[in-house]
Amino acid sequence: MGEPINVPLLDLSAQNQPLAAELKAAFARVLDSSQFILGPEVAGFESVAAESVGAKHAIGVSSGTDALLLSLMTLGIGPGDEVLCPSFTFFATAGAIARTGATPVFVDSIDTDFNIDLAAAAGRVTDKTKAIIPVHLFGQAADMDGVQRLAKEHDLAVLEDAAQSMGATFGGQSVGTMGDLGAFSFFPSKNLGGFGDGGMITTDDDDLAKRARILRVHGGAPKYYHKAIGGNFRMDPLHAALLGVKLGHFPGYLATRRANAAQYLERLAKCDHVAEGRLVLPAEIEGRGHTWNQFTLRVANGKRDALQAHLAANNIGSAIYYPVALHQQECFAHLPNFGEVLPVCEKMAGEVLSIPIYPELTEEQLGHVADTLANAPL
Numbered sequence: 001m002g003e004p005i006n007v008p009l010l011d012l013s014a015q016n017q018p019l020a021a022e023l024k025a026a027f028a029r030v031l032d033s034s035q036f037i038l039g040p041e042v043a044g045f046e047s048v049a050a051e052s053v054g055a056k057h058a059i060g061v062s063s064g065t066d067a068l069l070l071s072l073m074t075l076g077i078g079p080g081d082e083v084l085c086p087s088f089t090f091f092a093t094a095g096a097i098a099r100t101g102a103t104p105v106f107v108d109s110i111d112t113d114f115n116i117d118l119a120a121a122a123g124r125v126t127d128k129t130k131a132i133i134p135v136h137l138f139g140q141a142a143d144m145d146g147v148q149r150l151a152k153e154h155d156l157a158v159l160e161d162a163a164q165s166m167g168a169t170f171g172g173q174s175v176g177t178m179g180d181l182g183a184f185s186f187f188p189s190k191n192l193g194g195f196g197d198g199g200m201i202t203t204d205d206d207d208l209a210k211r212a213r214i215l216r217v218h219g220g221a222p223k224y225y226h227k228a229i230g231g232n233f234r235m236d237p238l239h240a241a242l243l244g245v246k247l248g249h250f251p252g253y254l255a256t257r258r259a260n261a262a263q264y265l266e267r268l269a270k271c272d273h274v275a276e277g278r279l280v281l282p283a284e285i286e287g288r289g290h291t292w293n294q295f296t297l298r299v300a301n302g303k304r305d306a307l308q309a310h311l312a313a314n315n316i317g318s319a320i321y322y323p324v325a326l327h328q329q330e331c332f333a334h335l336p337n338f339g340e341v342l343p344v345c346e347k348m349a350g351e352v353l354s355i356p357i358y359p360e361l362t363e364e365q366l367g368h369v370a371d372t373l374a375n376a377p378l
């Protein structure tokens, strides 16, 4: 018997070790500069990142969560306001809304792309609704035509949660450039994975960019003179320098994620589990440049836990993003739509399973995952 094939859910060292010399040089540059707060490294990263995304402004911040919170603060969202968001997303989307004092209003999703259902969103608009946060979940854009129509009709601000989808497009336009503001995450597992927490806000609006930059440093403008209350939301120069190295390789990472997804789709489409509806493959919707931050299956016959155990027994990592929809989270028990039935979100929470899709997967690893899935006792 040959060596067992291991396929972790994510292998950061496979991506970062080949860049060790470049990363160490960037570290040394920052060490030698002794500039550890903002300054040219952050400004340099912002300018390259803005160009990469196609936005006029990029503002480096401390995390994707802070990118959302700072964006909402920049839009002036606060107590008394309602903000629409999907219930099936990472917690930060709704957590940021609640932290401004506004009310998250949870909306059901569509199971073909895992993203917000805009017909359902339209039914949730009230005279208090001020904004909508479409989340481009798992690397694929939400229906931004629908978002823009709804926003226009009801005069809503649009904050794109692009944490998982840097590089994705909708009708050729990059995520994070279609709404008023875009929020990105550089958490290590993201498309542009950093070396700790980090994030970015994008916008084409000069006034919003100016306001976000002021709120990023406690709202002081000039320093020590405060017309507004902000926070410490700064990106570190060290992180900006390291991220700048990774950004140079970003198009290659995206291309390989897409190639891996294409292979999975081709190989798995042929298996009985898919043909007979026990396993549902993720769909790439036409006109959306999916970036495959996650490759998320749905296990439609109630055997998700058994499948996950089967993968683990074959040395394959997997994860459930997300096991509980946000309208069912205890911390939101005081909200009007806590405990309501949002059927698609609840169904997805019970079915989803994400498998390894990182760019450095080898042919052999990918084949092992595909074969193990095809032969699973489902």
Ligand SMILES: Cc1ncc(COP(=O)(O)O)c(C=O)c1O
Residues within 6 Å of the ligand: 063, 064, 065, 066, 068, 089, 090, 092, 093, 135, 161, 163, 164, 184, 185, 186, 187, 197, 198, 199
């Ligand atoms: C959809 C979504 N929004 C927001 C965030 C928050 O980003 P971060 O972990 O960088 O704070 C994440 C990341 O985990 C996310 O997946």
